[in-house]
Amino acid sequence: MLYEKAPAKINLTLDVLHKREDGFHEVEMIMTTVDLADRVWLRPTTDGKIIIKVSERFVPNDRKNLAYQAADMLRRMYSIRDGVEITLDKRIPVAAGLAGGSSDAAATLRGLNRLWELGLSAEKLAAIGAKIGSDVSFCVHGGTALATGRGEKIEHLPAPPNCWVILAKPAISVSTADIYRNLDVANVQHPNTAGMLEALETGDYEKMCASLGNVLEPITMNIHPQVIDLKEKMERFGADAVLMSGSGPTVFGFVRQEARVSRIYNGLKGFCKEVHAVRMTGERFLLD
Numbered sequence: 001m002l003y004e005k006a007p008a009k010i011n012l013t014l015d016v017l018h019k020r021e022d023g024f025h026e027v028e029m030i031m032t033t034v035d036l037a038d039r040v041w042l043r044p045t046t047d048g049k050i051i052i053k054v055s056e057r058f059v060p061n062d063r064k065n066l067a068y069q070a071a072d073m074l075r076r077m078y079s080i081r082d083g084v085e086i087t088l089d090k091r092i093p094v095a096a097g098l099a100g101g102s103s104d105a106a107a108t109l110r111g112l113n114r115l116w117e118l119g120l121s122a123e124k125l126a127a128i129g130a131k132i133g134s135d136v137s138f139c140v141h142g143g144t145a146l147a148t149g150r151g152e153k154i155e156h157l158p159a160p161p162n163c164w165v166i167l168a169k170p171a172i173s174v175s176t177a178d179i180y181r182n183l184d185v186a187n188v189q190h191p192n193t194a195g196m197l198e199a200l201e202t203g204d205y206e207k208m209c210a211s212l213g214n215v216l217e218p219i220t221m222n223i224h225p226q227v228i229d230l231k232e233k234m235e236r237f238g239a240d241a242v243l244m245s246g247s248g249p250t251v252f253g254f255v256r257q258e259a260r261v262s263r264i265y266n267g268l269k270g271f272c273k274e275v276h277a278v279r280m281t282g283e284r285f286l287l288d
């Protein structure tokens with residue numbers, strides 16, 4: 001049995017440049033991993049089947065599961081005859097904007113690369129992952145990165161300055177496709193990506209807070225006003241800066257002062273079932 005950790009990501013910035021002919025959007029976004037992670041176990045089997053075991057009731061256990069798709073793709077590409085039983089212990093909230101499914105797929109690619117002794121580089125696994133979903137490439141590498149293209153072109157960046165991150169997810173699910181569909185690309189307020197890059201290069205916490213931005217935030221807020229409410233609450237409880245991650249609905253807030261962490265956490269717990277206090281790990285998966 002082999003184990004892989006599958007950490008969640010947050011978007012420090014998310015910009016959309018234009019809509020492409022293939023229907024996807026050309027993005028420019030800075031993402032970083034946090035230490036809230038699913039656990040993925042891979043057990044080799046000899047019957048040639050891919051089995052998904054998952055306790056979370058909203059997660060599919062068939063070929064719709066992104067971890068299944070990752071295993072299936074690797075098996076076909078490298079003519080593997082063995083099967084695998086994939087057990088997912090979900091800790092990352094589902095359909096939350098935290099790339100839970102993408103990270104499970106990425107962890108499955110990394111794990112099967114070891115189990116089946118394929119010797120593939122992180123770049124190769126990320127390229128395979130891109131066929132499964134736009135966030136999978138980043139999740140193969142982890143760490144902090146600028147992602148462009150559809151999200152699959154990755155440039156590594158320094159880890160963000162140290163702070164606490166409070167994650168809170170309202171009890172709604174958001175479809176990423178719906179949010180992109182409702183975006184009017186000609187009328188977006190572009191985030192300060194250059195400012196965020198500079199903040200990371202210089203380790204400037206205030207600048208990082210000031211440069212947070214996500215063009216999908218107003219779209220999701222318009223459809224789900226609960227997200228506005230949650231962001232306002234987090235600001236009122238004392239977070240230094242607050243933003244929605246990905247297509248939402250999870251909202252994250254940065255805090256430096258330890259004493260404020262429990263105040264914000266406990267305050268939000270009164271309204272929201274899913275609240276987590278985590279850190280940005282900056283941890284990159286190095287395979288080579």
Ligand SMILES: C[C@](O)(CO)[C@H](O)COP(=O)(O)OP(=O)(O)OC[C@H]1O[C@@H](n2ccc(N)nc2=O)[C@H](O)[C@@H]1O
Nearest residue numbers: 023024025027102133134135150151176177180246247
């Ligand atoms: C919102 C983010 O999570 C930010 O990290 C990503 O941009 C979306 O990543 P993802 O969930 O892995 O996305 P995918 O599974 O590839 O695509 C879901 C749907 O989102 C839309 N989509 C996604 C990525 C992109 N660059 N442009 C898009 O328009 C497409 O309608 C697509 O059908």
Ligand SMILES: Nc1ncnc2c1ncn2[C@@H]1O[C@H](COP(=O)(O)OP(=O)(O)OP(=O)(O)O)[C@@H](O)[C@H]1O
Nearest residue numbers: 065066094095096097098099100101102104135246
């Ligand atoms: N391993 C998986 N874990 C969670 N959801 C999965 C998984 N595989 C497929 N799914 C499906 O994908 C949908 C979106 O789940 P996920 O948690 O990946 O969303 P997300 O955090 O919004 O992802 P992203 O930030 O990449 O858009 C779920 O509703 C579920 O049906």
